[in-house]
Amino acid sequence: MSVVAPPATGLFITFEGIDGAGKSTHITALADALRHQGYAVTVTREPGGTPLAEELRACLLHTGMDALTEALLMFAARRDHLVRVIEPALLAGGVVLCDRFTDATFAYQGHGRGFDLGILRTLEGWVQTTPSGWRQPDMTLWFDVPPAVAAARLAGARAPDKFESEPQAFFERVAAGYAQRAQEAPQRIVRIDAALDVPAVWQQVQDACRQRGWLP
Ligand SMILES: Nc1ncnc2c1ncn2[C@@H]1O[C@H](COP(=O)(O)OP(=O)(O)O)[C@@H](O)[C@H]1O
Numbered sequence: 001m002s003v004v005a006p007p008a009t010g011l012f013i014t015f016e017g018i019d020g021a022g023k024s025t026h027i028t029a030l031a032d033a034l035r036h037q038g039y040a041v042t043v044t045r046e047p048g049g050t051p052l053a054e055e056l057r058a059c060l061l062h063t064g065m066d067a068l069t070e071a072l073l074m075f076a077a078r079r080d081h082l083v084r085v086i087e088p089a090l091l092a093g094g095v096v097l098c099d100r101f102t103d104a105t106f107a108y109q110g111h112g113r114g115f116d117l118g119i120l121r122t123l124e125g126w127v128q129t130t131p132s133g134w135r136q137p138d139m140t141l142w143f144d145v146p147p148a149v150a151a152a153r154l155a156g157a158r159a160p161d162k163f164e165s166e167p168q169a170f171f172e173r174v175a176a177g178y179a180q181r182a183q184e185a186p187q188r189i190v191r192i193d194a195a196l197d198v199p200a201v202w203q204q205v206q207d208a209c210r211q212r213g214w215l216p
């Protein structure tokens with residue numbers, strides 16, 4: 001299949017899934033593959049991606065707080081990131097690969113913590129409305145993996161942060177939250193079977209891009 005140029009409004013692709021699902025591993029590989037095709041690619045992450053949002057990330061990952069505070073700080077970091085980094089890159093016609101976005105807030109704060117989904121929907125509407133309109137990812141790759149598999153991958157791989165220290169039951173709820181989001185937005189959210197080995201997962205990531213004409 002021939003490769004189509006990204007639309008003039010750019011291409012926004014997000015990576016989602018529980019901790020240890022394999023997002024970071026594949027975001028690098030996809031960035032390399034897209035750059036090879038001549039795309040201008042920005043790789044970024046949430047919470048984070050700007051100096052202010054990285055400061056908020058440090059608080060969010062290491063300081064205890066109530067669920068509303070956590071949700072508001074996630075969306076505050078997202079707004080700064082969207083306005084300063086994501087929108088300018090997309091409006092310049094580039095590709096933005098973002099490690100997590102609003103689906104993570106629904107999964108972690110909504111389903112993991114049990115925070116009100118209606119309030120999250122309101123915040124999503126406010127935060128993702130920019131001068132150029134409503135911004136949603138063009139495609140979201142959801143790395144679906146059983147929490148026990150993800151935990152085994154992370155054991156010993158790195159020191160756990162606040163979220164990674166949560167019990168498996170928390171990640172079961174987060175995983176169910178992602179499944180619900182995927183059901184609500186089947187056109188946007190592509191399920192990747194992330195329990196398979198790295199080559200098999202990478203194949204699925206490439207297939208999702210090929211089906212949309214973004215990779216040959
Ligand atoms: N498909 C896979 N099979 C086995 N191990 C994997 C796979 N994908 C990633 N890993 C390993 O699991 C750990 C977590 O992967 P990472 O990409 O950092 O996940 P995430 O960014 O989703 O938290 C890393 O040590 C990585 O090398």
Ligand SMILES: Cc1cn([C@H]2C[C@H](O)[C@@H](COP(=O)(O)OP(=O)(O)O)O2)c(=O)[nH]c1=O
Nearest residue numbers: 019046047074100101104105108109163164
């Ligand atoms: C974006 C986002 C992340 N998170 C959590 C999920 C992760 O455990 C944590 C940091 O995400 P991440 O960058 O994936 O962590 P790491 O690089 O250590 O894998 O923040 C939320 O709870 N809500 C959100 O909206």
